[in-house]
Amino acid sequence: MSPTPARTSREEIVAAARSILEEDGLHAVTMANVADRVGVRPPSLYKHVRDRAALIAAVADEAALELGGVLQAATRIVPGQPSDARILRAALAFRALAARTPRSVSLVFAGLGGELQPSVETAAIAAQPLLQVSAELVGQDRALVAARALTAFCYGFCAMEQAGAFRFGGDIDAAFRSGIEALIRGLAA
Amino acid sequence: MSPTPARTSREEIVAAARSILEEDGLHAVTMANVADRVGVRPPSLYKHVRDRAALIAAVADEAALELGGVLQAATRIVPGQPSDARILRAALAFRALAARTPRSVSLVFAGLGGELQPSVETAAIAAQPLLQVSAELVGQDRALVAARALTAFCYGFCAMEQAGAFRFGGDIDAAFRSGIEALIRGLAA
DNA sequence: ACCTGAACACCGTTCAAGT
DNA sequence: ACCTGAACACCGTTCAAGT
Numbered sequence: 153m154s155p156t157p158a159r160t161s162r163e164e165i166v167a168a169a170r171s172i173l174e175e176d177g178l179h180a181v182t183m184a185n186v187a188d189r190v191g192v193r194p195p196s197l198y199k200h201v202r203d204r205a206a207l208i209a210a211v212a213d214e215a216a217l218e219l220g221g222v223l224q225a226a227t228r229i230v231p232g233q234p235s236d237a238r239i240l241r242a243a244l245a246f247r248a249l250a251a252r253t254p255r256s257v258s259l260v261f262a263g264l265g266g267e268l269q270p271s272v273e274t275a276a277i278a279a280q281p282l283l284q285v286s287a288e289l290v291g292q293d294r295a296l297v298a299a300r301a302l303t304a305f306c307y308g309f310c311a312m313e314q315a316g317a318f319r320f321g322g323d324i325d326a327a328f329r330s331g332i333e334a335l336i337r338g339l340a341a
Numbered sequence: 342m343s344p345t346p347a348r349t350s351r352e353e354i355v356a357a358a359r360s361i362l363e364e365d366g367l368h369a370v371t372m373a374n375v376a377d378r379v380g381v382r383p384p385s386l387y388k389h390v391r392d393r394a395a396l397i398a399a400v401a402d403e404a405a406l407e408l409g410g411v412l413q414a415a416t417r418i419v420p421g422q423p424s425d426a427r428i429l430r431a432a433l434a435f436r437a438l439a440a441r442t443p444r445s446v447s448l449v450f451a452g453l454g455g456e457l458q459p460s461v462e463t464a465a466i467a468a469q470p471l472l473q474v475s476a477e478l479v480g481q482d483r484a485l486v487a488a489r490a491l492t493a494f495c496y497g498f499c500a501m502e503q504a505g506a507f508r509f510g511g512d513i514d515a516a517f518r519s520g521i522e523a524l525i526r527g528l529a530a
Numbered sequence: 531a532c533c534t535g536a537a538c539a540c541c542g543t544t545c546a547a548g549t
Numbered sequence: 550a551c552c553t554g555a556a557c558a559c560c561g562t563t564c565a566a567g568t
């Protein structure tokens with residue numbers, strides 16, 4: 153029985169921000185644009201979200217959870233598949249997600265300016281699958297180092313690819329595959 | 342004998358933008374802030390620079406050239422040093438530069454939003470040192486693939502580090518060194 | 531309890547007017 | 550030829566006023 157029932161919700165707002173991010177870039181994620189998309193006036197957003205920074209952090213959080221889910225699915229044990237093959241699948245899944253939602257993936261790792269990141273909790277969830285399969289490849293004590301190297305390579309490659317930094321020709325798919333295979337080989341050695 | 346002599350210059354403006362970028366982040370690189378620092382009113386900047394986007398692209402260009410210089414110095418041949426050791430030195434120099442000027446390095450590779458990048462010419466200059474030493478390690482035909490993998494790892498690692506993405510403890514210096522060594526090992530194999 | 535218009539301090543950018 | 554103030558269309562954010 154509220155005097156005026158909510159005309160939107162935090163979820164809807166975050167989803168709107170996310171789709172604007174992917175469609176038009178972070179600079180287009182404006183309180184006015186988000187409000188427009190959810191059918192409300194800009195000031196109303198502040199009843200559901202602290203400010204623009206918090207809204208973007210929420211988008212980063214959601215993106216991190218999606219990445220975690222994708223990696224979880226990719227590293228799921230299938231009978232007879234060795235750990236290096238599962239890591240390769242995870243890396244390819246990472247890149248496929250980065251191709252589908254490039255700006256969300258950038259947001260997760262680079263914070264796009266340096267201040268916003270997902271919360272530690274969601275970061276832990278997102279990192280878990282790769283940590284586990286890394287432990288299988290190199291042992292528990294070197295798992296963190298290996299997972300960090302794998303993530304750095306995958307994110308760095310995809311970020312550069314998305315930014316158009318590979319401008320000297322060549323097969324980019326093959327470069328990714330060769331690179332990640334070399335890294336896996338080197339880590340296992 | 343101009344009616345009013347220039348009170349600033351494109352160089353000074355780009356330098357001001359760059360120092361503001363490193364000190365306070367990209368969002369602080371504002372025409373008003375830059376104008377303030379060079380002692381002029383905002384509209385005057387447009388006599389020296391097309392718009393804010395072009396200014397930031399110029400900053401990215403300068404940062405790319407500096408990176409190229411650092412890598413050039415790091416991979417310079419010293420007698421008796423094998424190519425894998427020179428690549429390791431280049432990677433450490435990359436990370437040292439990223440620690441000194443983190444936001445400039447991010448700008449070079451990620452364009453921080455996806456649109457701005459250094460020109461192809463400066464990108465070629467910046468990439469040359471790593472391409473050459475990669476050719477020595479893996480041969481001319483695999484040099485591009487190797488250089489891309491090395492760059493992706495270095496950039497990805499440094500970007501994540503700068504964004505505070507490594508939040509599960511552990512020795513970050515050691516992780517970088519282990520990772521790059523594994524990658525070099527795998528590439529050479 | 532949520533939504534709104536009005537307001538404030540800021541952006542980037544343009545342009546006519548000064549020297 | 551460069552610099553400037555004024556102006557425009559935009560930001561994010563606050564707040565009193567509506568229902």
